[in-house]
Amino acid sequence: MSTILRRLPPTAVTGLRTGARHSLAEVYRPADLIVLGLGVMIGAGIFSIAGQQAATTAGPGVILSFMIAGIAALLACLCYAELSSTMPTSGSAYTFTYVIFGEVWAWIIGWALILELQFAAAVVARAWGAITVAAIANFGVRVPDKEFVQDVLVLAILVLLTGVVALGARVGLRALWVMVSAKLLAIGAVIVVGLLYLDPANFGDFHVPPKTLDTAPATVLEVLVGQSQAFGWFGIFAAASAIAFAYIGFDVVATSAEETVNAPKAIPKGMIRSLVLATVIYLAVALVMVGMVSYTKISVDAPLASAFRAVGVDWMVHVIDAGAVLGLTTVILVLMVGQTRVLFSMARDGLIPRGLARVSRRYHSPTRVTLVIGFVAIVVAEFVPVLTMQELVVIGTLFAFAFVAAGVIVMRRRMPHLQRGFRVPFSPLLPALSLLATFWLLVNLRVLTWVWFTLWMAFGLFVYLVYGRRKSVLARPHAPERVLSTGGRHRR
Known part of the structure; x- marks a missing residue:
């Protein structure tokens, strides 16, 4: 029981708590955070998810789903945004949970984030390979062994990208700025050209009669x-639940808080602005997709x-x-x-080997x-059929969403004295509405996904x-005194 109640003191994350070996340099400014958010939220799905959901689930109402x-x-x-402004540290939801709910719950969220981010990188990399091979073929180049080329x-x-991050x-x-700018130009061309071919008749009344x-x-x-309906x-x-996968990623911006100038103010603005921009872009592409072709004639594959x-x-x-190749490249990055x-923070707290928290001089x-x-x-x-298990990315994220929403409520009651930038x-x-929305998205995931997630979390608890x-x-x-003792004099 003592472990469940063991919490990281707020002062350990609202102030600097590590020495030179375990500190990160301040790199990001407000505009960089928006690029970071757009880099992860806008991938190849922007060119496919609207059409797929319109054809199979929502019809023209997919615009409402977005x-x-x-x-x-x-x-x-x-x-x-509120928790990041109060605890501007690289651990994001993991660290928030550590302070508010306790260590074992923090581990659970950290383990869920490992599932989300690590699995997502593999899923997106696999999709990147398939899309790149298809793009090469669309230029008329014959690819003799597609599976081998994709693996390579x-x-x-x-x-x-591992080298770039390292x-x-x-x-x-710098690489992110270049690639995000290029993919936004591609998306802008899609929207502008697509608007020239809109047919209002394709929108109908945004509502198609239900069918079983x-x-x-x-x-x-x-x-x-x-x-099934x-x-x-x-x-x-139901389509909104599938589309929510496209918006997942703004939470990654919170992991950069420790490296952000004036993080308590900048992180909330960066997350909210990047999400709003991504939503507007997705809606514009969905409008073009549904308006150009009747939902009954949309090709699900492309x-x-x-x-x-x-x-x-x-x-x-x-x-x-x-645009798709560039989009997925920035997502992986x-x-x-x-x-x-996230792993850096968990290692710094000793929950995984502390040597992983070493910062290269x-x-x-x-x-x-x-x-x-x-x-x-x-x-x-390379060795796991990740494309058939991509919902595991969503469930790991939503699990963290639920704890963050509950954390705001609990922290307001337990720690009203903490300074909040937002x-x-x-x-x-x-x-509370966020909790309800998260619950709705969770029950729209497959039963099999819940089974795999339960097994993953059980292994993590072990x-x-x-x-x-x-x-x-x-x-x-x-421990709390020693954690805080190194102070901020080594901050770069």
């Missing part, structure tokens, strides 16, 4: 309802590309390919940055943990009991 998903994400984002490309991109935040930031599917119930909600309002809300081909603008396919910062980056993460991502991407308006109402509980810095006598 709005609903955006509101749900914004509620979670506001909660992250996945290995190459993960090795390259070389330090400044190197990764012949497939067996797969999600928790479908099991409770007893059947598409279209109608049920389909619109919806946006097929839509442009249908209206005779074949050259846009190459623009879409370029930001995910790896976020993962290194040459690159001012947690190089050791970066190399470990890159190696694991390569193994998972406060969630209408609290506890909005955090690891904590065997290692983390004993090695934690809080398990040592006078």
